[in-house]
Amino acid sequence: MLRGLGTTHPGLIAQLDGVTLGLCLWGDENDVRTVDLLFVEEEAREIGLGTALLQAAEEQAGRIGLRRLEVLALPGDRFTKGRAESIGMKARLLVLSKELEDR
Numbered sequence: 001m002l003r004g005l006g007t008t009h010p011g012l013i014a015q016l017d018g019v020t021l022g023l024c025l026w027g028d029e030n031d032v033r034t035v036d037l038l039f040v041e042e043e044a045r046e047i048g049l050g051t052a053l054l055q056a057a058e059e060q061a062g063r064i065g066l067r068r069l070e071v072l073a074l075p076g077d078r079f080t081k082g083r084a085e086s087i088g089m090k091a092r093l094l095v096l097s098k099e100l101e102d103r
Helices: 049-063 078-086
Strands: 002-004 011-016 019-029 032-040 068-071
Touching (some): 019 049, 068 078
Parallel strands (some): 032 068
Antiparallel strands (some): 011 019
């Protein structure tokens, strides 16, 4: 079951028999929904739950008139990147950074 989290923490939670298996959190600004967090318990990753959460976020965004969906993923987060690609998303920007020593 996918359930909305409300306006304080916009997103969806995925539960089975009262046990939380996944979570998708986002923020909406202008005409863009940005998914900040996609998490699915390891044992639930092979049943399509992450893809279902992203698809639900996308469908809900379209219903309220948003025009674009973005998903943020940290380097090495193959799970989130793979789920985003599974719904037709492509990477648009890679940001590289380096901490500078005090000068």
